[in-house]
Amino acid sequence: MYDSGKVILGVAVFLCLASFPAWYNVITSKADYRPDPVIVVSDNQCIESTQYMREYHMQLLKEWRDDAVRNGKTIYTASDNKTYEINLTGTCLKCHSNKTEFCDTCHDFSGVSPNCWDCHNIPKSGK
């Protein structure tokens, strides 16, 4: 092998960088952390199925914002024909009342910082 010193050094640097997540998680010792959002249950189920809410809640919230703020629509009809008032504080926060223990657990985990709270007040219980 020619220039073996440089080549081995290069490969070693590459492997260190490429394995960054593996050793980073060892250092932080949080490799097996799993978020556990807390819900104060008053109904048995959210307005749509759990899986739908886990995957699409941000879209639903955006539709609610447009409906309530721009279209003046205040009633949401869920896919099981139940109706709910389109109201973040009155409807959503009734069960999901604590931002730190509910919203933030998954948002921090997946590294997203939605700009909801740029305008909305954080409920007192969740500050």
Add this chain to the structure above:
Amino acid sequence: MTGKKVLIPLGAVIGLVLLAVLFFQVAGLHYFVLIILPYICGAIFFAGLIYRVIRWAQSPVPFHIPTVCGQEKSLPWIKQDKLGSPSNWLQVTGRMLMEIFLFRSLFRNSKVEHAPEARLVYGGNRWLWLGGLAFHVSLFIILFRHLRFFTEPVFAPVLWMSDLDGLLQLAIPTLFITDIIILIALIYLFTRRVVFAQVRFISLPSDYLALFLIMGVAISGVLMRSVFKVDLTYVKELAMSIIRFDPVVSGAIGLPFFIHIILACTLIAYFPFSKMMHAAGILFSPTRNLLNNSRMKRHINPWNHPVRVHTYAEYEDEFRNQMKKVGLPVETDETGSK
């Protein structure tokens, strides 16, 4: 001819998408796709990459072949082009860094055109440089952003990068600028291969395969982010479990992720066998990484074997008597003396 060169790789990528749909339907195959496949493809990637690099390092560079793009180091009153014709370690490092991060040799691409009045006009042709740089920078930022799925707590610079990338704050979830740029750049890189006759002629199916695979990964990723969503918490739990070598599938992950991961795994496993190895190969380019010092130092071909030579002097020593006998002229009369 051209049609086949494009359609076969395109069909292969579409086939992979269909395969992902099929694998998604069969619950028994989920474990294979989500866990075994990433490990296999990751192993092929690392082993293949190191193998290729070592093979390259074993090949001798027979000639000293720096591509010289300027005045070489000469007399003290002649100004040297230090990046174009490097003569020491620092200068050649500068040239390599400019090549790796700014694609300097693509930037230097020029074009000659016939202007009216039968004049020749020389000008820059930098579209490939722009498209290539836009693509590679976006790709790097996108890969870096993916670290949010592999680090806990998320590595802070990854969050800063995501904030910067989502600066426009358009739509929910935020539109990433690099997502748009990489798609435009990929469309350009594909279009130039089919539109310009010369590039079309030299394009091979493997060129299109790499493009289509990356396009597939990018499109499935963008769609998964903004249209057909999956449960990101489960995705990150899966990713974290894979890199701590304790794999578990902790919840239901949707079809879009299957398409994304099968295309991405194929890309990763194909990487060491493909033209994408230029990522490592650029460091091994003799025309870029050699010093232009051939007038200061003699470059010996490393594969030169020690050759047993038989010089004329030795020949004459061996046959002097016979040569004298038949009257042939000799250069020296006696062994070892003039």
